[in-house]
Amino acid sequence: xxxxxxxFGYGSLIWHPGFAVAERAVARLGGWHRSxxxxxxxxRGTVDxxxxxxxxxxxxxAHCDGVAFRVEAGAEDATIATLRERxxxxxxxxxxxxxxxxxxxxxxxxxxYVIDPDHVQYCGGLAPEEQAQIIAxxxxxxxxxxxxxxxxxxxxxxxxxxxxxxxxxxxxVRMIVEMTER
Numbered sequence: 001x002x003x004x005x006x007x008f009g010y011g012s013l014i015w016h017p018g019f020a021v022a023e024r025a026v027a028r029l030g031g032w033h034r035s036x037x038x039x040x041x042x043x044r045g046t047v048d049x050x051x052x053x054x055x056x057x058x059x060x061x062a063h064c065d066g067v068a069f070r071v072e073a074g075a076e077d078a079t080i081a082t083l084r085e086r087x088x089x090x091x092x093x094x095x096x097x098x099x100x101x102x103x104x105x106x107x108x109x110x111x112x113y114v115i116d117p118d119h120v121q122y123c124g125g126l127a128p129e130e131q132a133q134i135i136a137x138x139x140x141x142x143x144x145x146x147x148x149x150x151x152x153x154x155x156x157x158x159x160x161x162x163x164x165x166x167x168x169x170x171x172x173v174r175m176i177v178e179m180t181e182r
Contacts, residue, residue, distance in 0.1 A: 005076040006110035007083065008100055010034045010066035011054035012148060015155040018086065019079040020072035026159055027068035027100040029112065032056040034064045034163065036131045036149075037124035038115055042089050044138060044145040051138030051145035052131055054152065055093065055115035057124050065161045068100050068110055080111070087113045092121040132169055136176035146173050 008029060009017060036052040045051025056064060071079045087093050093113040100110050115122055126134075138145035153170040156163055 003109075004073070005071040005079060006100070006108045007069045007071060007079070008066055008098065008110040008112040009069060010056060010064050010112075011152050013069070014067050014159070015151050017069055019069075019082055020075040021069045022072040023070035025068050026103040026161065027066060027108075027110075029056070029064045029066065029098055029100050031058060031060065031062065032064050032098075032114065033059045033062035034066070034166070035115075035124060036126070036135070036169070037122060038092050039121040039123050040138070040140055040145065041121065042140055043142040044140040044148050045134075046138075046140055049138055050121075050134070051140055051148075052123070052126075052134050053145075053148065056112060057115050057117070065156075065163075067159065068102055068108060070108075083111070083113070090119075090121060092116055092119040128165070128169060128172070132172040132176060135169070136173045136180070146177060149173055 034054050035057040036054055037057045038053050038055040039050040040053040041047045041050050044053050094116045096112050096114050097109050098112045100108050135145045135149050149170055153166050
């Protein structure tokens with residue numbers, strides 16, 4: 001018997017995995033944090049007006065809470081192919097096999113997409129207000145950047161996963177959008 005394939009979702013995979021899921025569980029990944037540190041030139045922005053998307057950025061002492069998905073048996077190869085097409089569109093993400101701690105105490109090895117800090121799209125360390133301004137105004141092939149932020153924040157809240165930085169950013173982007181639309 002082969003080992004189950006687990007995938008870690010910390011952004012849009014939480015609310016739109018796009019593959020056959022047999023089990024899902026809240027999970028924690030140590031040594032990384034969720035960050036709007038990747039310029040999006042395809043899905044949530046363009047080359048001329050890049051947006052921002054979440055990535056896992058390595059940080060000592062940090063952790064990221066998200067969702068671990070166990071892929072349905074027999075769908076492993078198709079899932080990896082789908083994820084590579086979706087996540088590796090510009091090679092700013094790198095595939096890593098990382099150990100997650102599930103909410104029930106199990107440890108699993110999971111496929112995760114982390115940022116390549118040497119890639120031209122990496123933009124770690126942007127001030128929160130700068131992030132908010134970018135996200136409020138960018139739109140890409142999958143729609144407005146703000147919708148990506150708001151969906152992620154809402155789904156994290158539904159799961160009981162606290163992320164104060166993301167909550168602040170979601171509220172600030174709402175304020176910017178409301179002021180712009182007046």
